[in-house]
Amino acid sequence: MxxxxxxxxxxxxxxxxxxxxxxxxxxxxxxxxxxxxxxxxxxxxxxxxxxxxxxxxxxxxxxxxxxxxxxxxxxxxxxxxxxxxxxxxxxxxxxxxxxxxxxxxxxxxxxxxxxxxxxxxxxxxxxxxxxxxxxxxxxxxxxxxxxxxxxxxxxxxxxxxxxxxxxxxxxxxxxxxxxxxxxxxxxxxxxxxVINTLESGIPTIKSPLSIWPKEQLAPLLGDHLSEYNLNPISAGETDSSDPLHTCRNLSDLNLKRIRSTPHDGGSRNSWPPDLLLNCHKKGNVNFGDVYGRMDRNDYAPTITCGCISYTKGRFGHPTEDRAISLREAALIQTFPLDYKFTGALSDTPYKGSKDVMARKEDIQGW
CATH class of the missing domain: 3.40.50.150 (Vaccinia Virus protein VP39)
Incomplete structure (x- = not known):
């Protein structure tokens, strides 16, 4: 057929x-x-x-x-x-x-x-x-x-x-x-x-199409990643058995910050004052997820093109002192474990810029 x-x-x-x-x-x-x-x-x-x-x-x-x-x-x-x-x-x-x-x-x-x-x-x-x-x-x-x-x-x-x-x-x-x-x-x-008059500024259909997929609740982040048995790595390290399981290096200051951040959902609210940025010492500061860790007992935040940067969102690893790796980002986007990425005009996988590969994982990932 x-x-x-x-x-x-x-x-x-x-x-x-x-x-x-x-x-x-x-x-x-x-x-x-x-x-x-x-x-x-x-x-x-x-x-x-x-x-x-x-x-x-x-x-x-x-x-x-x-x-x-x-x-x-x-x-x-x-x-x-x-x-x-x-x-x-x-x-x-x-x-x-x-x-x-x-x-x-x-x-x-x-x-x-x-x-x-x-x-x-x-x-x-x-x-x-x-x-x-x-x-x-x-x-x-x-x-x-x-x-x-x-x-x-x-x-x-x-x-x-x-x-x-x-x-x-x-x-x-x-x-x-x-x-x-x-x-x-x-x-x-x-x-x-037929499209009806606007409701809250959004066009509505008189009787919407009945076709819709059934809901299938995803596993929590820790359960999802545990299926793949990824090796522990340190900031700036690449797994010798998986070139996409690689993460950014962290400055000495950011290493101190992530080590001061509690596992599984911790944030900069737990840092001592000397680790805070001046802008974060002010009241009513937005973007509270920045410098935070993901939580194994919850779902990951939205994966963006900045997902491998510890400074751009809640992209700290739940327990290891580093940002998530490219492979972890791809898996959270539900790419298969053997999916190949490149950051260059190359027929060889895993070459080129990590930032470009991260941008790809935000494109058509789920």
């Missing part, structure tokens, strides 16, 4: 493709960054990969690369860049001019080409506050108030969207994401799929 066909756009390091391969024939994937694409190639090959700005890939290019010959695509996966929608962005949601935010509209452009039966879309939860996302939803649904197509030259979709906590879906992390599932509408009128 043939597998259904899927396309993975904004594929990053290939975490979603890793899951797709078990159930779908992955016919094309797209990644803009050539170094990130190298990690993808190391794990999934390059024959089906397009390394290009997705906006420059024409309809003719798509049809030639996929060779679908008029067949409908079964699944389009779209996980566009989220940085412009992040809560950390200082730009106001309604007035943001971040060019990257317009990339979400590539989802509907490609859907117009292939008429996929289903679409999976994922981004940060804060995207719901942006006008461009509301435009995207209305373009994707493509229904007037009577349930008929607005534009007969593009497909229409019945959608469901939710903000979810990923720890409820097998990922041992405190991470909130917007998930959208869409099913192509083939019979009109379809009144259930």
């Amino acid at each position: 043939k597998k259904p066909k899927a396309i993975d756009i904004f594929c990053g390091a290939g975490g979603v493709s890793q899951a797709l391969k078990s159930y779908f024939d992955l016919i094309t994937a797209v990644e803009y960054d050539p170094i990130i694409a190298k990690t993808y190639e190391l794990n999934h090959g390059s024959e089906h990969l397009i390394v290009e700005d997705i906006r420059k890939i024409t309809k003719e290019d798509w049809l030639k690369k996929t060779n679908l010959k008029g067949e409908y695509l079964d699944l389009l996966v779209s996980t566009p860049p989220c940085q412009g929608f992040s809560r950390h962005s200082r730009k106001k949601a309604l007035d943001s001019k971040d060019e990257r935010n317009n990339l979400i509209l590539e989802t509907t452009r490609i859907a117009d080409i292939f008429n996929p039966k289903y679409i999976f879309f994922e981004n940060v939860d804060n995207i719901v506050n942006y006008k461009i996302f509301h435009i995207f939803l209305r373009r994707l649904v493509n229904l007037n108030r009577f349930g008929n197509e607005k534009n007969g030259n593009r497909p229409s979709y019945h959608i469901n969207l939710k903000v979810i906590s990923v720890n409820k879906y097998g990922v041992p992390q405190k991470r909130r994401r917007l998930i959208l599932l869409a099913k192509r509408i083939d019979t009109f009128p379809f009144i259930d799929g």
Whole structure:
């Protein structure tokens, strides 16, 4: 029996493709960054990969690369860049001019080409506050108030969207994401799929698509990592048996700080005054997780591109006096233990910048 066909756009390091391969024939994937694409190639090959700005890939290019010959695509996966929608962005949601935010509209452009039966879309939860996302939803649904197509030259979709906590879906992390599932509408009128008036600024569907995955609570961080039996390492050390199990060195001052931080969730609140930064001695200081340890009896914090830096969040190891390693970050993102990374334009795994590899683990990891 043939597998259904899927396309993975904004594929990053290939975490979603890793899951797709078990159930779908992955016919094309797209990644803009050539170094990130190298990690993808190391794990999934390059024959089906397009390394290009997705906006420059024409309809003719798509049809030639996929060779679908008029067949409908079964699944389009779209996980566009989220940085412009992040809560950390200082730009106001309604007035943001971040060019990257317009990339979400590539989802509907490609859907117009292939008429996929289903679409999976994922981004940060804060995207719901942006006008461009509301435009995207209305373009994707493509229904007037009577349930008929607005534009007969593009497909229409019945959608469901939710903000979810990923720890409820097998990922041992405190991470909130917007998930959208869409099913192509083939019979009109379809009144259930109509977008209603805004509620709290977010478009709502009259009767959302009933398809949704069952919740599967993730193991706690300690239970999750214990399955892999990683060797203890010190700050600045690399495990001789696993080149990705490597962590940043720490200054003498930061070594004193982490040694003064209680295991399993401790923070800088336990430090003696001489170890505190001047800015942390003031009242009402935000970012209380900075310089903290993870807790084995809880879920990990959100893994970001700064996840291997002790100074950029609660990225201290729960018990060892160091920041988490690249391998630990990848495992928390649910990459397989044998997943290969590179931080350079190299066909050899584990070469190049640790920072670049950390950035990849934040891209398409779960």
